[in-house]
Amino acid sequence: MKTARLTYKEWISELSERYENKDDTEFVCPACGYHQTLKQCRDAGMSDGMIGFSCIGRVIEGSQDAFRANKKGPCNYAGGGLFKLNPVLVIYPENDKEIEVGVFDVAERPFCDDPRFAIPESKKVG
């Protein structure tokens, strides 16, 4: 699986470069491949902390199970669950240390395809 790693500052500036209107930011669920915009997620009732972290299917009735073979989203995938699939690692400063949070990639020029954010083989875990 492809991954990417960037700082929170880089992530925000890269996102605004890709999507002039923040509402149009289009996340791709790593479990089902379903595309969901920031606006769609908000309209569906997701909190900002869930958007781009868990699939929009979590708040839509009748969504499919994230780990079933038939992948046709939306699904109930949650980034905080046992299986960590979120491919983009964003580094947030927290007090005097840094924390890494895995988020969804985006549809427009995916971070995982950008060599600037590639994780060197030696730093990969798992």
Ligand SMILES: [Zn+2]
């Ligand atoms: Zn999904």
